[in-house]
Amino acid sequence: MLGPNGAGKTTLLRLLAGLIVPTLGSIRFDGVEFAPGNTGLRRKIGFLSPVDHLYENLTVAENLRFFAALYLRSRDAAIEENLAAVQLAARQSDYVANLSSGLKCRLSIAKWRLLQPELLLLDEPYGVLDGSGVDLLEDFLLAQCVRGGIVVIASHHVARVLRLCNRAVILHQGRVTFDETKRRPWPSFDRAFGEFLPHGDS
Amino acid sequence: MTLLKETYLLLWKDLLLELRRRESLLTMFFFGTLLLFVFHFSFDLAPDKVAEMAPGLLWLAFLFTGTLGLAQLFNAERENHCLDALLLSPLDRGALFLAKTAFNLILMLLVEIVVIPLFWILFNLNSWNLLPQIFLVSLLGTVGFCSLGTMMAAVTLRARARELLLPLVLFPLMIPVILATIRCMENILRMGEFGEALPWLRLLLGFDVIFLTLGVLLFDHVIES
Amino acid sequence: MGAWGFVGLAYGIVWGIILLYLISLKRRYNSAQVELDALSSVEATDCDVKK
Amino acid sequence: MIEGGRPIKKRRGILGALALIAIAVGLYWGLVIAPPDAYQGQVQRIMYLHLPSILTAYLSYFLVFIGSGMYLWKREKRDDILAHSAAELGVLFTALTIIEGSIWGRPTWGVWWTWDARLTLTAILLLIYVGYLMLRSLIEDEDRAAAAAAVLGIIGFLDIPLIHMSVYWWRTLHQPPSILQPNKAPWENVHPSMLIALTISFVGFLLLYFYLLSLRYRFGEMRGEIKARRLARGG
Numbered sequence: 001m002l003g004p005n006g007a008g009k010t011t012l013l014r015l016l017a018g019l020i021v022p023t024l025g026s027i028r029f030d031g032v033e034f035a036p037g038n039t040g041l042r043r044k045i046g047f048l049s050p051v052d053h054l055y056e057n058l059t060v061a062e063n064l065r066f067f068a069a070l071y072l073r074s075r076d077a078a079i080e081e082n083l084a085a086v087q088l089a090a091r092q093s094d095y096v097a098n099l100s101s102g103l104k105c106r107l108s109i110a111k112w113r114l115l116q117p118e119l120l121l122l123d124e125p126y127g128v129l130d131g132s133g134v135d136l137l138e139d140f141l142l143a144q145c146v147r148g149g150i151v152v153i154a155s156h157h158v159a160r161v162l163r164l165c166n167r168a169v170i171l172h173q174g175r176v177t178f179d180e181t182k183r184r185p186w187p188s189f190d191r192a193f194g195e196f197l198p199h200g201d202s
Numbered sequence: 203m204t205l206l207k208e209t210y211l212l213l214w215k216d217l218l219l220e221l222r223r224r225e226s227l228l229t230m231f232f233f234g235t236l237l238l239f240v241f242h243f244s245f246d247l248a249p250d251k252v253a254e255m256a257p258g259l260l261w262l263a264f265l266f267t268g269t270l271g272l273a274q275l276f277n278a279e280r281e282n283h284c285l286d287a288l289l290l291s292p293l294d295r296g297a298l299f300l301a302k303t304a305f306n307l308i309l310m311l312l313v314e315i316v317v318i319p320l321f322w323i324l325f326n327l328n329s330w331n332l333l334p335q336i337f338l339v340s341l342l343g344t345v346g347f348c349s350l351g352t353m354m355a356a357v358t359l360r361a362r363a364r365e366l367l368l369p370l371v372l373f374p375l376m377i378p379v380i381l382a383t384i385r386c387m388e389n390i391l392r393m394g395e396f397g398e399a400l401p402w403l404r405l406l407l408g409f410d411v412i413f414l415t416l417g418v419l420l421f422d423h424v425i426e427s
Numbered sequence: 428m429g430a431w432g433f434v435g436l437a438y439g440i441v442w443g444i445i446l447l448y449l450i451s452l453k454r455r456y457n458s459a460q461v462e463l464d465a466l467s468s469v470e471a472t473d474c475d476v477k478k
Numbered sequence: 479m480i481e482g483g484r485p486i487k488k489r490r491g492i493l494g495a496l497a498l499i500a501i502a503v504g505l506y507w508g509l510v511i512a513p514p515d516a517y518q519g520q521v522q523r524i525m526y527l528h529l530p531s532i533l534t535a536y537l538s539y540f541l542v543f544i545g546s547g548m549y550l551w552k553r554e555k556r557d558d559i560l561a562h563s564a565a566e567l568g569v570l571f572t573a574l575t576i577i578e579g580s581i582w583g584r585p586t587w588g589v590w591w592t593w594d595a596r597l598t599l600t601a602i603l604l605l606i607y608v609g610y611l612m613l614r615s616l617i618e619d620e621d622r623a624a625a626a627a628a629v630l631g632i633i634g635f636l637d638i639p640l641i642h643m644s645v646y647w648w649r650t651l652h653q654p655p656s657i658l659q660p661n662k663a664p665w666e667n668v669h670p671s672m673l674i675a676l677t678i679s680f681v682g683f684l685l686l687y688f689y690l691l692s693l694r695y696r697f698g699e700m701r702g703e704i705k706a707r708r709l710a711r712g713g
């Protein structure tokens with residue numbers, strides 16, 4: 001999902017995540033309408049946002065254990081394994097408050113890697129990640145798609161996102177102005193997206 | 203029952219956070235004791251009048267201490283938009299309500315367990331044998347306060363000046379509990395048992411049941427973002 | 428003040444307040460009406476411009 | 479979205495006229511034709527104001543309850559506007575009830591305010607619904623304010639019987655109702671024309687109430703319309 005600032009990307013993501021109730025129209029997931037009541041649907045939806053949705057005063061492991069119990073209702077969630085995957089195993093008993101924003105983002109990735117939602121929504125995930133973090137994120141997203149899940153990324157890193165996804169949607173002032181599946185070459189996308197590129201970018 | 207399991211899970215998280223941050227319990231405890239001293243200075247309590255005034259003073263102290271707790275009830279959820287994290291999860295909103303009510307209830311009971319005997323000492327009342335009944339009434343009143351209080355804390359969660367708005371919205375609704383607990387305590391202090399205050403006790407029980415169930419049912423609409 | 432004084436006082440205050448409320452409501456109503464007409468006329472000109 | 483502007487405006491005009499007539503007749507009947515009460519003399523005439531206004535206040539709180547319940551169920555804007563309008567009118571009529579009660583109390587009990595069960599209860603209702611209006615004004619986001627107010631509207635209404643019981647028990651335990659306090663319904667041993675005066679002024683109050691309600695509702699609708707259009711244009 002691409003588009004200038006204030007185009008409504010985050011709002012659309014929050015709508016898809018069921019955090020906001022639409023005033024007009026309705027949101028369906030696998031044909032099931034999103035009513036505030038049915039919590040079953042929420043198990044399938046993940047939302048990774050720059051605001052990390054983690055408890056500052058709980059440790060890294062406690063956060064994962066808490067969300068695992070909340071989502072999977074199971075005690076023995078693979079916490080160590082997921083932490084190792086994001087190179088956070090060493091920081092297991094540190095408080096989240098002491099982590100840098102990059103590490104917090106990695107912990108969020110570990111969290112959704114653990115919870116394995118069917119639909120994963122990401123709001124500007126590349127913001128704070130370093131090189132290895134970006135590789136880690138993209139491997140996770142690819143694994144998510146291989147597993148049959150859906151990934152929706154709202155981002156400004158056009159080049160990276162285009163390489164990863166197979167469909168592009170452009171939002172402008174709250175309206176979807178472009179929605180096509182990817183193909184080589186892609187003149188219609190370049191035309192549609194041209195006006196939003198900063199000068200000098202090709 | 204998943205509702206209770208989820209409630210227990212959320213309560214565990216809140217209690218753990220409280221142990222770590224030690225933000226609410228101590229402030230509520232010292233505030234409660236402070237109020238006792240303030241009452242002592244503001245009313246020239248002749249010994250015989252104290253037994254009559256005691257329930258009112260005690261409940262006034264618990265009311266304000268409880269409001270302090272309610273004002274901070276959702277603080278943990280304020281950092282990093284954790285409330286959104288909970289709303290995203292397949293959590294039954296009623297469980298969130300019960301967990302928050304239980305959390306504030308535990309804090310208030312811990313304060314009451316210390317403040318009531320302290321009140322007996324400070325105001326040198328001699329009816330120590332009546333404490334169990336006093337605690338029972340206080341427990342019922344606190345359950346009523348916490349259930350309706352948690353609802354109102356959630357209702358005013360996104361309002362400006364929410365610390366002022368919370369007591370303004372909550373206290374008029376609490377009048378049945380205030381009157382009932384004070385009447386019951388007075389009867390216990392005066393006659394050693396409920397006697398005449400039995401209808402008040404039933405009112406108190408009714409209030410608790412009504413607003414606990416109402417809270418579980420309506421919390422979904424209160425807390426949606 | 429005699430009994431009639433109190434009756435007069437009660438009726439006077441009550442109907443006075445109701446009248447004040449009615450006037451304030453009417454004023455709010457009319458200002459909203461004016462604003463609404465203004466908005467819809469502006470929108471009308473918008474459509475002409477777009478056409 | 480605003481359907482049938484013309485006919486509703488006309489019907490509201492008729493409603494307003496009818497209300498005016500009923501109030502005028504009620505006033506005339508209550509102040510002139512009906513005889514003074516054997517016990518309280520002329521002061522009893524305030525009752526023709528007091529009872530209708532307290533009943534309209536209770537009607538308002540019931541409408542707030544219904545509007546709130548419907549809003550939470552269907553999430554339609556009109557139920558929210560109904561609840562908000564009814565709450566505003568409820569506060570108005572409750573305030574009037576208190577003013578009448580205290581003016582009536584002055585000659586009867588010699589004080590402007592006594593902790594009489596009925597007066598206390600009305601004052602508590604006023605506090606609850608003033609809190610309701612404050613809550614609405616202090617939440618910026620329209621939908622959140624509506625949802626929060628709806629919950630308060632439901633809880634507030636369901637609490638009224640409990641408050642009613644506790645205030646009356648508290649009152650009767652403390653100070654047995656004085657002889658002068660008319661706790662028996664005034665229409666028990668009452669002159670028929672008094673009864674007529676009461677019913678006419680009650681009808682007048684009801685018509686007036688629905689006139690004001692429809693006016694305030696329409697105003698609420700227009701305000702919502704203005705906000706929506708401004709949002710659409712500015713968005």
